[in-house]
Amino acid sequence: AQKVTQAQTEISVVEKEDVTLDCVYETRDTTYYLFWYKQPPSGELVFLIRRNSFDEQNEISGRYSWNFQKSTSSFNFTITASQVVDSAVYFCALSESGGGADGLTFGKGTHLIIQP
Amino acid sequence: EPEVTQTPSHQVTQMGQEVILRCVPISNHLYFYWYRQILGQKVEFLVSFYNNEISEKSEIFDDQFSVERPDGSNFTLKIRSTKLEDSAMYFCASSLDRARLGNTIYFGEGSWLTVV
Numbered sequence: 001a002q003k004v005t006q007a008q009t010e011i012s013v014v015e016k017e018d019v020t021l022d023c024v025y026e027t028r029d030t031t032y033y034l035f036w037y038k039q040p041p042s043g044e045l046v047f048l049i050r051r052n053s054f055d056e057q058n059e060i061s062g063r064y065s066w067n068f069q070k071s072t073s074s075f076n077f078t079i080t081a082s083q084v085v086d087s088a089v090y091f092c093a094l095s096e097s098g099g100g101a102d103g104l105t106f107g108k109g110t111h112l113i114i115q116p
Numbered sequence: 117e118p119e120v121t122q123t124p125s126h127q128v129t130q131m132g133q134e135v136i137l138r139c140v141p142i143s144n145h146l147y148f149y150w151y152r153q154i155l156g157q158k159v160e161f162l163v164s165f166y167n168n169e170i171s172e173k174s175e176i177f178d179d180q181f182s183v184e185r186p187d188g189s190n191f192t193l194k195i196r197s198t199k200l201e202d203s204a205m206y207f208c209a210s211s212l213d214r215a216r217l218g219n220t221i222y223f224g225e226g227s228w229l230t231v232v
Contacts, residue, residue: 033218045159045207045223052218091159095215102164102172103149103215109158 006107021077023092031097034075039089087114118142120224128230137193137227139208149209198231
């Protein structure tokens with residue numbers, strides 16, 4: 001079973017629309033950490049946010065916001081008033097304090113296309 | 117802002133040749149990683165490295181692969197006898213402490229390896 005599921009393979013919206021990227025995770029650990037990374041066309045992986053399992057407070061950073069809900073094991077990412085520069089592949093990732101690897105378990109990514 | 121740097125950005129090699137990918141992690145970080153991303157697929161954990169030895173490795177990281185910290189700043193991934201299926205983007209990464217303790221993993225820009 002996948003530990004991190006990003007069911008949306010590709011999303012295409014017109015600039016200025018709001019868009020939400022879904023992430024559902026699976027873990028037996030009570031302490032874990034969730035991340036979002038952005039991979040623009042140039043290929044690098046850019047860290048966006050980290051959230052620990054004890055902090056369910058939603059976070060807003062400019063046009064970006066994240067909704068963490070333990071009850072549904074989801075950590076969704078919303079971009080408000082999208083811009084062409086937001087076009088990228090976005091990865092959700094999980095780090096588990098108990099089991100799992102030292103590193104991160106990534107989802108398959110969501111390719112976001114913002115059309116002008 | 118400190119960053120992880122990788123060289124080369126792109127390397128083409130013939131099947132059966134040995135390749136060394138180089139990385140300079142963020143200077144005060146203690147954990148180093150290599151990840152792989154086959155074109156169009158998700159990012160996969162290969163190996164983590166701490167205190168001059170492998171901390172953890174995935175099933176992908178078999179005898180064909182090795183890592184080394186030859187000096188105080190560089191961290192290398194060696195791939196022996198490359199195969200066509202080794203063609204991928206290889207990301208080096210580092211974190212201040214163990215990712216499973218909630219530390220953020222910062223990635224380099226990647227080294228794109230093409231095996232022909």
